[in-house]
Amino acid sequence: MSDFIMMLKLDFLPLSWLLGTWESDEPGEGTFPTIKPFRYTEKLHFSHVGQPVINFTFNAFHAESNKPLHRECGFIRIEPGTNKVAFIIAQNSGLVEIEEGELTGNQLKLQSQSLGRISFAKEPHVQQIGRVLQLRPDGKLEQTVSMATDNQPLTQHLYITYSRSS
């Protein structure tokens, strides 16, 4: 079967704009009421193996030293015939999460539905996550992440834009 016909059979077609590699063009901005603001770079990969599922990795680095920092990987599914999207995510911090939401045009808006963590995860613990991923009209990908912790209400933690690098 040709790749093209294969794609047509895949339920993630509405998300095919994500596929490939993305790199932050300018450093992302990290903020939260309880921490010192920071800058980071990040590389995203989205691919598939012919199943109606996207697998992804997000790797963040210190903006100056290039030291690896935050890492996430997981899977993306769409409920067939709908715009309902689910992210299944594991993070190197010891957090696992399911985020669900909707795809509207080229914007994906997600909210955590369930969070789990290792028994010795650092405190404060994350209690809620909100994420928006959108393909902008200028061709850049933009991601914002908000979180609530044990002691802070839902507040923005990350803002970053990426350019496609393959």
Ligand code: HEM
């Ligand atoms: C969904 C993804 C993420 C979650 C749930 C998350 C969660 C957290 C939490 C709970 C804190 C501690 C806040 C506090 O002390 O009150 C934190 C701090 C921090 N995060 Fe994130 N984070 C995420 C992504 C990232 C990414 C991509 C970076 C990029 C480098 C990053 C860098 C940092 C830094 C530098 C701090 C402050 C120092 C520290 O506590 O380690 N985070 N994050």
Ligand SMILES: *[C@@H]1O[C@H](CO)[C@@H](O)[C@H](O)[C@H]1NC(C)=O
């Ligand atoms: C997705 O899975 C395939 C097969 O295991 C792997 O070759 C590919 O690198 C993965 N992609 C990402 C972005 O993790």
